[in-house]
Amino acid sequence: MEKSINLTLKVWRQAGPKVKGEFETYKVDNVSTDSSFLEMLDVLNESLIKQRKEPIVFDHDCREGICGMCSLYINGHPHGPDGEITTCQLHMRNFHDGQTITVEPWRSAAFPIIKDLMVDRGAYDKIIQAGGYVSVNTGGVPDGNAIAIGKNIADEAMDAASCIGCGACAAACKNGSAMLFVAAKVSQLALLPQGKVEAAHRAKVMVAKMDELGFGNCTNTGACEAECPKNVSISHIARLNREFLSAKFKD
Amino acid sequence: MWLIDSSIGRKLIMSITGAFLVLFLLFHSCMNIVVIISPEAYNAICAFLGANWYAVAGTSVLAAGFVIHILYALVLSYQNLRARGPERYAVTKNQKGVSWASRNMLILGAVVFGFLALHMYNFWFKMQFAELSGIHTGNFEPSKGAEYVKELFSNKVYCGIYIVWLAALWLHLTHGVWSALQTTGLNNKTWLPRVKVISNIISTIVILMFMSIPVYYLFGCGSCI
Numbered sequence: 001m002e003k004s005i006n007l008t009l010k011v012w013r014q015a016g017p018k019v020k021g022e023f024e025t026y027k028v029d030n031v032s033t034d035s036s037f038l039e040m041l042d043v044l045n046e047s048l049i050k051q052r053k054e055p056i057v058f059d060h061d062c063r064e065g066i067c068g069m070c071s072l073y074i075n076g077h078p079h080g081p082d083g084e085i086t087t088c089q090l091h092m093r094n095f096h097d098g099q100t101i102t103v104e105p106w107r108s109a110a111f112p113i114i115k116d117l118m119v120d121r122g123a124y125d126k127i128i129q130a131g132g133y134v135s136v137n138t139g140g141v142p143d144g145n146a147i148a149i150g151k152n153i154a155d156e157a158m159d160a161a162s163c164i165g166c167g168a169c170a171a172a173c174k175n176g177s178a179m180l181f182v183a184a185k186v187s188q189l190a191l192l193p194q195g196k197v198e199a200a201h202r203a204k205v206m207v208a209k210m211d212e213l214g215f216g217n218c219t220n221t222g223a224c225e226a227e228c229p230k231n232v233s234i235s236h237i238a239r240l241n242r243e244f245l246s247a248k249f250k251d
Numbered sequence: 252m253w254l255i256d257s258s259i260g261r262k263l264i265m266s267i268t269g270a271f272l273v274l275f276l277l278f279h280s281c282m283n284i285v286v287i288i289s290p291e292a293y294n295a296i297c298a299f300l301g302a303n304w305y306a307v308a309g310t311s312v313l314a315a316g317f318v319i320h321i322l323y324a325l326v327l328s329y330q331n332l333r334a335r336g337p338e339r340y341a342v343t344k345n346q347k348g349v350s351w352a353s354r355n356m357l358i359l360g361a362v363v364f365g366f367l368a369l370h371m372y373n374f375w376f377k378m379q380f381a382e383l384s385g386i387h388t389g390n391f392e393p394s395k396g397a398e399y400v401k402e403l404f405s406n407k408v409y410c411g412i413y414i415v416w417l418a419a420l421w422l423h424l425t426h427g428v429w430s431a432l433q434t435t436g437l438n439n440k441t442w443l444p445r446v447k448v449i450s451n452i453i454s455t456i457v458i459l460m461f462m463s464i465p466v467y468y469l470f471g472c473g474s475c476i
Contacts, residue, residue, distance in 0.1 A: 010341075023341065076344030102342045109336040156440070172346065174354055176334030177258075207259055216334030217258040217327045220430040221353040226346035234433070235440040242436025244259045 003033045005097040009044065011056055012104045013116055021113070023102075033093040037080060038063060038070065040092055057116040063088040065229065068164030071171070072117055073104040078168035078227045086166060086229045106171035110178070110214045121167045123213045124181060128165075130209035131202040132185045134194050147193050160187035162230040169224035169232075175216035180224035182210050183240035184232045190243055200247035207244050259434075261327060266431035268320040273428060273453070275313055276420075280460035287467050290397030297396030302382040310379065321364065328357045352422040353430070359423040366416035373403060404468030413465040417458050424454030 006029045014021025031040050038060050045055035061069035070087040074080040080090040095101060103117060111119040163184035170178045186203050189195025195202070218237060225234045254260040282300075286293040300306040345351075352359060378396065380386070404410050429450035432438055438446050 021338075073340060073342075076340070076342040077346075081344075104340055104342070107336045107338050107340055109334050111336075174335070175331035176336065177331070179258075207257055211256070211258050214334055215258075216331035217262055218434075219262075219327075219331070219353065219356060220426070220433050221349050223346045223349050226348050233440055233443070235438060235443050238433050238436050238438035238443075241259055241262075241434055244257075245263060245436055248253050248257075248260070 003093075004030045005033060005092065005095065005099075007031055007040075007095065007098075008100040010100060010102045011117070013056070014105075014113055016115060017112055021116075031092050033091070033095075035092050036063070036088060037072070037074070037090040037092065038088050057114075057118045059118050060088060065089045066164060068166040071106050071119060071121075071167060073106060073171060075102055078106070078171045079166075079229050084229060084231050086164070089229075106167055108167075108170050108176045108215075110176065111167060111170065119167075121165075123215070124165050124167060124178070126213060127178070127182060127206055127209045128185065131198070131205040132189070134189060135198060149192060153191050157188050157191040160184045160191070160232065160236050163188075163228075163232050164230060166229060168227050168229060170215060172223045172227035173216065173218075174221060174223065175219055176214075177218040177224075178210050178213075178215040179218035179237050179240065180228065180232055180234065182206050183234075183236035186240045186243060187236040190239065199243055200250065203240060203243040204247050207240070261323060262434045264319065265323050265327065266434040268316050268323070269427050270431045271316050272313075272320060273424065273431075273457070275316070276424075276457050276461075277453075280457050283464055284460045286397050286400050286464060290401075293397045293400075294395055297378065298394040300379075301394060302379060306379065307383070321360070324357060324360055350426060352426040356423065356426060359419050362419040363416065363423055366412065366419070369412070370416070373409075374399075400464070401468065404465055407469060410465040410469040414462060414469075417462045417465075420461075421454055421458040424457065425451055428453050 006027070009026045009028055010023045011026060012021055013024045026044060028040065028044050031043070035043075038058075041056060041058060048055050059069050059071050061067045063070075065086045065088060068086070070079075072079070072087045074087070074090070079085060079087045080094065082090055082094050105113050105117045106119045106121075108119075110123040111121055113119050161184070163181060165181060167181070169180035170176055186199075186206060189202065190199040220234070220237070222234055225232065252260075254264055282293075282296050285296060300309075377399070382394075404413075427450075429438075429446045432446050432450070
């Protein structure tokens with residue numbers, strides 16, 4: 001059943017990376033509860049453009065929860081108050097009439113603000129470039145069935161691989177730590193025979209890159225797991241610690 | 252040196268010193284509980300762990316453990332504060348499953364440390380230190396520990412202070428013990444909830460053993476013997 005609600009939005013506006021930002025308040029009326037949060041922002045932006053005002057800048061792409069592009073810290077939660085979804089999958093039925101919604105960008109030293117709600121998450125790409133891949137050597141392609149992988153191991157690797165690299169973990173973490181992201185990327189490869197070959201090297205270079213980029217030190221609060229839109233478990237962090245420590249002790 | 256340069260290395264130091272301090276607390280609490288069971292046996296322990304070389308060596312290693320744990324805590328907290336960025340969130344909410352203790356380990360640690368200073372003055376300074384230095388710290392023999400414990404806890408304010416202190420330590424341990432296991436990599440999906448339960452059990456046992464002593468004297472049982 002469609003319903004309309006009226007809302008007050010407090011949105012972080014910041015003209016550029018070095019400029020001081022501040023909250024601006026907008027009234028949004030007649031928002032359909034069936035619309036998504038980003039659609040609501042689209043409608044607001046259209047009216048801002050009609051008033052010859054600067055529209056609100058925010059990241060978005062696929063709008064079906066798989067690309068990891070959308071962000072937004074909504075009412076104290078990355079990806080909004082609803083669990084296990086990205087912002088683009090958040091619907092206005094999670095809010096009530098007359099509510100004030102505070103929308104902030106990810107705040108982390110390693111994710112500098114580009115404009116308004118858009119942050120530079122290139123740091124995650126740099127961590128992947130450091131070692132989050134499997135080197136492919138030329139040669140004959142082995143038969144797919146020749147390498148048997150246990151069901152539970154395959155499941156664990158696929159769970160880790162569900163990470164979309166949106167940055168909610170580092171945004172939610174009180175320490176600004178990217179450990180859940182790095183742990184997921186290390187785990188998805190370390191669990192499988194193709195990735196195991198480079199596992200020790202991968203753990204070392206990815207953690208080194210993460211530290212270099214200014215992410216914090218994980219204190220195991222578990223906020224990342226609670227806010228992760230893909231529900232990636234902090235047990236992967238234990239695996240990363242194990243991989244990293246055993247690699248270092250072998251040196 | 253990767254124990255200083257890498258985040259996981261620094262955390263390894265935190266977890267190992269933390270685990271060492273937990274083992275010390277277990278040892279300490281086992282000895283303390285003796286004062287309730289038998290004051291004579293407790294005095295024997297006090298005499299045994301007086302100014303002997305092994306007790307002094309143990310105390311030095313222990314002090315080093317504390318210093319490293321606290322220094323790393325300060326460094327890690329400073330780095331984490333910087334990693335958060337220059338602007339704070341205007342609205343923050345608590346997430347489900349995130350314990351209050353885990354978010355406030357530094358504050359709890361500071362509370363524990365503050366009371367620790369008092370505790371060192373109350374007991375260590377008047378017992379081992381007095382014996383080592385030969386300073387006279389009042390009308391009591393350093394090896395007559397049980398009498399001294401009874402005297403201190405005859406003051407109900409001290410009983411209260413120690414109970415509050417131990418409550419803060421309990422919160423610190425509930426997060427600390429499982430966190431140390433997670434950091435050293437001794438955890439997985441199946442063991443995650445088990446490790447948390449084990450951690451709660453260990454911290455509760457340690458704290459109950461410690462807390463039974465001020466509670467015992469608070470309710471006047473000390474005068475029964």
